[in-house]
Amino acid sequence: MTDDQRELFLTDLWSLVVDEDELVDGQPSWIESFFRGTPAGEIPAGPTSAALHRVLAAGVDPDDLTDVVRTMQHEIIHNVCQLLDDPRMLGIRGERRWTLTVDGDPVDELHSSLDEHDPSGRHGEPRGRPVPARLPGQPLYARLAVAQARAGDRLAAVRTWRAATGDTTVAAKTAINALLGDASD
Template identity: 70%
Template sequence: MPERDDLDGELSARSRELFLTNLWSLLVDEDEWTDGSPSWIEQWMRGTPPGSVPAFPTAAALHRILACGVDPDDLTDVVRTMQHEVVYDICQLLDDPTLLGLPAESSWELTAVRTAPPVGRSPMYGLHSGLDELDPSGRGGEPRPRPVPARLPGQPLYARIAVAQARAGDRHTALKTWRTATGATLAEAKAALDALLEQP
């Protein structure tokens, strides 16, 4: 039978991992698209007739931003980075209450509690230091690297991004960018991208 300390340590480690993994799931998904838009943006715009301004203030703000020609992926990166910063700061406050100006002898803890025998409490520590280790993208909390769109007057933003990605040596991502934005087949995306890459 496992020792009590082993059970408590296992509960603490598993609870910490589940807590941090679920924090990551609260951030916007940088890869999920619906109807030609990042899914998190589409959720805000859902129910708004084409050409109309959404009634809800946050959705209306998103509408104005996108109407200015902002790349939806750039917007996703900004929002996700800010969400990451908030989650990381919350984890720091849970790890160290003195950051709030409380006396050094003050403490609190996030604790997993086992109610079935053997009953026990397993505090979770090192939340902020462990958060980035569980980044599902594998980038340790860093934003995704994206090239500056190529200068191609008259071409839509997705085309300029795809060309920049291809020129940077990432043809797979370039084709994915093109197909996500246009719904083109792989052959159509290759032909269109190659035509642009041949331009001076």
């Protein structure tokens, strides 16, 4: 077994995990793929597509949903690697053993190397995103921008505001400052 074989397998596993940065029409691409072909304003026919539609209609941030899905997918591929390395790590007892081979050579030590191949560079950890500020009546982008500003990242706050509204940098700063003033009252 070579390290190259292990790397190829782990890279292939990570390629199956949703891409958190790929967008189609402003939606994470994995979500958009469930709605593709559904006319605007209609509820998708498939049960998973319909469930996604309901979750998003309830106001869940698509990026938060992507973080949850990606974390669960990471856990699954990590468990598959443990199952192949040693089922006892998962509490599975018995004589059954699985072996991944390439051209007859075993590929092992998968679970301990998995996170090194995370394309995000975060070693399987979710994105660190601010929790939206509590500002009743304000849209999500405003609550996120205020949370980012409070955390000391004014540049991210302005980017968040501008991406959602199309405002100029000056207008975004003014609006965020006004909300920061309201939030501290």
